Amino acid sequence: MTAAMWPAGVVARYPTAGGATVDLSMYLVVELSDDPIGVIAACTGCAARCVGHYYRSLVVEGAPCGTESREPAVVLAEVRDWAQDHAATCETDPVPGGVR
Numbered sequence: 001m002t003a004a005m006w007p008a009g010v011v012a013r014y015p016t017a018g019g020a021t022v023d024l025s026m027y028l029v030v031e032l033s034d035d036p037i038g039v040i041a042a043c044t045g046c047a048a049r050c051v052g053h054y055y056r057s058l059v060v061e062g063a064p065c066g067t068e069s070r071e072p073a074v075v076l077a078e079v080r081d082w083a084q085d086h087a088a089t090c091e092t093d094p095v096p097g098g099v100r
Contacts, residue, residue, distance in 0.1 A: 014087035020045025045092030
């Protein structure tokens with residue numbers, strides 16, 4: 001499959017044993033910023049997905065007290081590793097249009 005056939009926003013694609021794919025894309029909250037806040041891997045055959053956020057809310061005694069940032073390259077590596085592992089074992093047939 002060529003990159004031209006990939007859904008918008010997909011930056012990597014891993015084929016599964018069942019013929020579906022695990023698509024890796026940047027996670028945006030457009031209302032907040034055009035900059036990605038994380039990475040999502042989603043299987044187009046089953047409902048499995050992995051979301052990695054660059055920021056984590058910190059809560060102390062039930063009250064929000066700020067955020068902690070995570071290195072984007074580390075988050076990307078974690079989600080990419082999950083995507084590759086899932087692609088190697090998922091035997092689900094692809095769902096037309098993918099599971100979103």
